[in-house]
Amino acid sequence: MDAQRNVDALLDAAKSAFGTLGVDAPARDIAERAGVGVGTMYRHFPRRSDLVVAVLEHEIxxxxxxxxxxxxxxxxxxxxxxxxxxxxxxxATKHGLAAALHSGDPAFDALPGYFWERLGPVLDALLEAARATGEIRADISAKDLLSAVALLCHPVPREGPEYGQRMVALLVDGLRNPRD
Known part of the structure; x- marks a missing residue:
């Protein structure tokens, strides 16, 4: 039980540290945020890429x-x-992690597939339910929407994450089925 509590604390701490300091946040900082020793962190996540993958999978x-x-x-x-x-x-909060994903490190090769396998069916089900009520257009796919939101959330110079959220809100408004 303590081991799982340590893993959970490390995942939360790494998520926070990655969000503020990037994926190169010092191991000591992550361990301190989690309330564990650096050795405990390395026992659960021997390589930094192991921790990055675990944080992303946890968030997905x-x-x-x-x-x-x-x-x-x-x-x-x-x-x-x-x-x-x-x-x-x-x-919107995973851009440091996204850079790691596109780094060419083979440790991250399975993550895009994991992302699509986990999120695609969930969004498909949500879209199908909304289509069945006639509230949204029928010509949008989960892949289209997942990709569009990701693209709209790329950082824009001199704009915070709320800018991407506004752009996504415009996209979502465009999902509505036009009324006669």
Missing amino acids: DACADAGPALSAAHEPYDALTSWLDRYTEFV
Whole structure:
């Protein structure tokens, strides 16, 4: 149980450190944020890439898991837009991690497939439910939407992450089925 608590603390600490300091955040800083020793961190994540992969998979899983919960709690269009807000937040805060992903390090080779396998079906289900109510257009795919949001969330000089969120809100408004 302590081992899992340490892993969870390290994932949260690494997520926070990566968000503020980038993926090259000092191991000592991550361990201190987690309340563990550096040795404990390296015992669970022997290479920095192991920690980066674990943080990304953890965040992807949390985003994927939000889909069914939102579907159970909201009407289809509201569930879809709430999930897209969650996904937008995920993408907008992961640019340091995205740079690591595109670094050519083979440790990250499986992550794009993991991303699509976990998030694609969740968004497909949300889209299908919203399509069934007639609230959104039928010509949008999960791949289109995941890619569009990711592109809209790229940093823009002199603009904060809220700029990307505004652009995604415009995109989401464009999903609505035009009324006669």
